[in-house]
Amino acid sequence: MAYEHPVSACNFDKAIIQGKGYVSTEARQWLAEANINIVMLDKCDRLFIYFHQTGGHELLIRQKQYDCFRNKAKLDYLRRWMVSQKIESQIQLFKSTSLS
Known part of the structure; x- marks a missing residue:
């Protein structure tokens, strides 16, 4: 399921993705500029990847x-x-x- 939302209008600090999915490098860059971290979980809700924006x-x-x-x-x-x-x-x- 794709979800589109302008990054400038985001009022959250994490994007959580569970199961199958991906985040493009362009999307990661937009999220990083908005100080939004990306959390990816496997099918069993275990942490798989955590992208954290550092200034x-x-x-x-x-x-x-x-x-x-x-x-x-x-x-x-x-x-x-x-x-x-x-x-x-x-x-x-x-x-x-x-x-x-």
Whole structure:
């Protein structure tokens, strides 16, 4: 069943396709420009494909995050920083909830 609707008039954030079907590359581009993700499910309603639109700056941030996890020195620093922040957060929580 084909469904035609102008992308500019869409008030949803996901297009879900179940079973047999396809989405052309042109349609994916239109949906991406409208920030609409595409979810494709198999016949048993299991996730088959998920297309997610990422913005230009978001893509660069994601790439830098991946690069950070490939660099052992940065990864060690990040691990230590996260643990220290977690400890500091817990200390602040205990201080704020303790009875004086």
